[in-house]
Amino acid sequence: MRQSKIALVTGGSRGLGRDMAINISKKSIDVIITYKTNKELAEEVVREIEKNGQKAKAFQLDTNNIKEFGDFFNRIASYLTNEYGSPNFDFLINNAGTGINQLITETSESQFDEMLNIHFKGVYFLTQKGVSYMNNKGGIINISSGLTRFSFPGFSAYACMKGAIEVFTRYLAKELGHRKITSNVIAPGAIATDFGGGMNRDDQEKRQNIVNITALGKVGEVEDIGGVVAFLCTEDARWINGQRIEVSGGMLL
Template identity: 35%
Template sequence: MSKPLMGKNALVTGASKGIGRALAVRLGQDGAVVAVHYNSDAEGAKETVHEIERHGGHAVAIHADLAADDAPESVLAGLDSVLGSHVAPAELDIVVHNAGVGESSDVESLTLAEYERLFAVNVRAPLFVTQRLLPRLRDGGRVVNISSGVARIAMPAIMPYAMTKGALEVFTFQLAQQLGSRGITVNAVAPGVVVNDRTRDQMRANPGFADYARELSALKRLGEPEDVAGVVAFLCSDDGRWVTGQVLDATGGAHL
């Protein structure tokens, strides 16, 4: 089996479940050593590591609360503890910012605390974690930000969440311009409705949700985490070397 990422080190945030787990597993299958970040779900992160190892890959788990002010330092300390050495800090080739607060209230019921947590995890953390990782990111590396289809689709019920993803997309093309001279590509991937624990809960609570979500897509099915992982794997591979500053829609053609 081809291992296009052999010899690469990757960090995937929010990789204890769902899309993040699928991303980490795919990068591990492609040969990368994967740092599996988690916040509250240590057991889930351990399961992700085991899944990567079961497929013949190598992975380690690191903990950091991305809502905390010291999140960047926690991420670096975690990386150094598992990927670094006594004489050199950990270096990375791939950074995937997947962790995020996935739901929000509408504008009428949004609280300041909810707003601050949304932007802390979904925007501030990717910005400042990347800032601290830039000296560790090797030339020719990859940064992939996981956005959302709602950044281009008006859904007022989750407006504040959508705002964070819009900010993440602006960060994407600005950073791509800055890092291009180092051969580093920076892109975003925007999934639509993907089957995971949260959407399964929505389907149980609202029996019509699954049919509604299928109808949104031109392909008339729900997304799977592996669908998103395949897009990210392409961007992280050498085949994706000429794509930068872009948002790749991975919604299955929702709201075309």
């Protein structure tokens, strides 16, 4: 009989996804991560998880290519069946994504479509396929953004897709409730990663502006997010459902 539950984290090779995957493993949960191109970074995360005493596996996936999803889950199911005797997993963390900083008047249709496919359509249909492989009493965690609550010029396309994800999450909570699968949103504030060109990490003027509008007076780090996602994968979080949890240090209160 399988001892550990299993979480699938998309975009788990770097940044927020990496920290989520490692923190989830600290909750005695095995982890599957996806990566788009950098297999070496993904394997480093696998080794970190194994140091925590949990099993881990990395799979290549481009969440912009929805036609790949069927084959992806076939590969996942084959691995899980061989390793655990069942094709099912427990938690789905939809984290993979890219950023764009472009004013509405300058956003091209191709840029808009990329945001749509990665952040909304991709998440929608990856989840649609994934739920049939999920065990009852599991959980779905979607990653949104503080930018759905407050507005900064240049992020309209990205933020619109994240707003759609927040609505989608509430519907998931309603439609999967009979299976006791919870669905929640984590909405990070400004985090110092390479996301969106690394502005929150490298642009000192922007960093100071973030400090000035954040109650805790600092720019967020990846370590501020992963533990919250890991908590939602535990039994202690079983009664949290259909919620948007902003993890921003109190930005623009």
